[in-house]
Amino acid sequence: MNKLTLVEFDRMFQGAVANLNKYKELVNKLNVFPVPDGDTGSNMYLTLKTALEELDKQKPKNLKEFGKAVCEGTLIGGRGNSGVILSQIFKGFFEYIDGKEEVTIQEFAEGLILSSNVAYQAVIKPVEGTILTVIKSMSKKAMFLVSEESDFVSFLEKVLEEAKVALENTPELLPVLKESGVVDAGGQGLVFITEGFLYGLKGELEITRDFEEVVQEMDQHISGEELEFKYDTVLLMEIPDLDPDQLRKDLEQFGDSIVVAKSGNLTKLHVHSNEPYSVIEFVMKYGPIKEARIENMQDEQDAFLASKAPAVPKVAANRFLSIVAVSQGEGFDQIFLSLGVDILVQGGQTMNPSINDILESINKCTKKYVVVLPNNSNIILAANAAKKLVKDKIVEVIPTKNMVQAIPVILSFSREGTFEENVERANEILSETHSFSVTYSVRNTKVSGLDMKKGDILGLTNGKIILKGKNPQSVLFDLFKKNTETVEDCEFTSIYYGEEVDKKDAEKVAKRIEKAFPNLEVEVVYGGQPFYYYLVSLE
Amino acid sequence: MKKIIISENALAKLAALTTMQCYGVVGLVPENIGKRFLSLLVGDKLSRGVDVKIKGRQVSFTIYVVLQSGVKVSEVANIIVHQVSYKLEKLTGLKDIDVSVVIKGVKREA
Incomplete structure (x- = not known):
């Protein structure tokens, strides 16, 4: 193959999205900090995914439109x-x-040079050892290959190899990467994208985007009742000359959610119907079927509904304000709901909700006054940005940095006093609350003089790493011991154990703590949070 | 008893240098400048593109920038806010940092 057309570009792009989706967690973990809070992979994936949605919407007919x-x-x-x-x-x-x-290969290579130039243009002081370095190396290599390569697959393979070499070299250019012993996350993302291009070009990657979209659609309008149309039918067909609009109309007799997407000779059909066989019989008149998939959506829906936790009875929310809280982990979801949080936004470590997610949740609130609890230092900014976009409500963000801080804050709200007084009191309480957390290091690194190996257990007080160990329980106990002064000032502590912790272990360590600090009242609660073995609040 | 004082000017400079490293930022400009004389600040004057207000323990920064055209302006502004609050907190130990970004101009593509 020595030329690329719209069909190849479309396949390559889908390959890139699929490949990045597969590895985005890995990219997330490369963030230069030992606690897993990176989101570079997710960010890159969501960026590409929006482009894919745009492609589906605009249905480009030529490369220019693509x-x-x-x-x-x-x-x-x-x-x-x-x-x-x-x-x-x-x-x-x-x-x-x-x-x-x-x-052609020549044009592709020159396009890459332009890519690199435009990318560099937008920054005055380019930092080398990042995604910029990787795209630059790729474009240089591509130009070099123009005279010797005539096949796109082997050309892309060599460009990919060069990208990997450049990526391996990023720690040499950027000291902060070397210190943490990782390669650059953005650069790694670009390598996965390029790899996806190659898979797409070779047709080696299974493309799963339709399925994902269907699931999303279902999330939106799901309820307990019977579905009007039971079967989700997806067909890939070869129809050389086709009027997609006419076909779309013709298919309406069978069901709804009709999508007809044409790309080159191939046409993708998507119909929800009760008689998939009639659909197939009908479209066979147009041309041969290349692939077919039929799924029973009733089953999917039943499974989906069954997987949802039973609704928690809400405390009669006897407040004049609505609360929006970011939550991660089923235990915390339940705790927040039982405390009268109106809207939960799913997210936290490695999965920061967007400004829009928070904004939508605020808009869903029924009351005029809304308090937002971001529960993660990385989300505070997004929450503040969302606050500025709200028009008809009065919103305050209480900058809670983790979920345990949110609980005393929620409890502090009362009908007495104005909204401003409530917010002020909440901030006061927040400053008096201490939190401990126990998590693990995702790689070998060095922070505040501590040498950490991958898998080491880390103990944090108020977000700072202060000690490490091998066992979550003993690290938790050491945290209490190391902060004796703080602990003795407090009367009450709640220990929330995560999804990976056994209840018995949690109770054992709680007993030890109770013995060591007889004046302290200890409570053990299931939090179900990922990444953190324990989250502890002290009041 | 120890005492460390960080001047407004030093804070402004730190914020300015951090902003200059952000992707999509072409330069800083002073707050009060006519549209026709939009010239980028260089060298020691960089910190004039940053306003610093100190109120109790809270430090507020307002940063006046020119961005590259063709980038998602809102996202770049977000990155600046994020980077400046992160860097400043890390370098100075200040806790209560408030950052606003004012986009004064956009540079045409070359």
Whole structure:
């Protein structure tokens, strides 16, 4: 293959999204900090995913429109630093490709040079050892390969190899990476994207996007009742000359949620119906079927509903304000709901909710006054940004840095006093609450003079790493011992154990703590949070 | 008894240097400048692109920037807010940091 057309580009792009989706957690873990709170991988994935949605919406008929859709999608969906850089990379490339219907190796390589230039243009002091270095090395290698390669697959393979070499070299260029013993997260993301291009081009990757979309749709309008149409039918067909609009209309007799997407000779059909066989019989008139998939959505829905935890009875929310809290872990979900939190936003470590997620939750609240509890230092900014976008409500963000801090804050709200007084009191309580947490290091690194190995258990007080150990229980006990002064000032402690901890272990260590600090009242609660073995609040 | 004083100017400079490293930022400009004389600050004057207000323990920064056209402006502004509050907290130990970004201009693509 020595030329790429719309069909190949479409496959390559889908390959990239799928491959990045597969490895995004791995990229997240490369964040330069031992506690797992990175989101570079998720950000890059969501950026590309928006572009994919844009492609589905615009249904480009030529390469020019394809490029436009990708550029618009990555621009609108750009999240985080790496997402913004990614949008520039695509922009540079497609601006160069503009108008061509076939792309040769030479043109592809020149497009990469433009990508790299545009990406560098937007920063005055480019930091080397990042995604920028990787795209630069790729484009240089690509230009070098132009004279010797005539096949796109082997060309891309060599560009990918070069990208991997450049990635391996990032710690040499950026000391902070070397100190933590990792490669750059954004650069790693770009390598996975390039790898995805290659898989897509070779047709080696299973593309699962339709399924994901269907699941999302179902989430939105799910309820307990019987579905009107039971079967989800997806067909991949070869129909050379087709009027998608006509086919769409014709298919309406069978059911709803009809999608007809055409790309080159291939057409993808998606119908919800009760008679999948009639659909197949009908479309066979148009051309041969390449692939077919039929799923029973009633089963899916039943399974989905069964997996949902039974509703928790709400405490009669006798307040004049609504509370929005970010929560992670089923135990905490239940605790928050039972305390009268109106809307939960799912998210936390490695999965920061967007400004929009928070904004939507605020808008769902029924009361005029809304308090937002971000429960993670990385989410406070998003919560504040959402606050500024709300028009018809009065919103305050109490900057809680983890979920345990939120609990005394929620309990402090009362009908007595004005909204302002409530907020002031909440902030006061927040400053008096101490928190301990026990988590694990995701890689070998060095922080505040502590040498950490991957898998070491870390003890944190108020977000700072102060000790390490091998066993979560003894690390927790040591945290109490190390902070004797603070602990003796407090009367009450709640220990929330995470999803990976056995209840008996948690109770044992609680007994030990009770013995060591006889004046302290200890409570053990199931939090079900990921990443943290224990979260502890002291009041 | 120890006492460490960080001047407003030093804080402004730190914020300015951090902002300059953010992706998508082309430069800083002073707050009060006519549209026709939009010239980027360089060298020691960089900190004039940052306003620092200290109120009790809270330090508020307002940063006036010019961005590259074609980038998602809101996201870059978010990155600046994030980076500046993170860096300043880390370097100075200040806890209560408030950052606002004012986009004064956009640089045309070359």
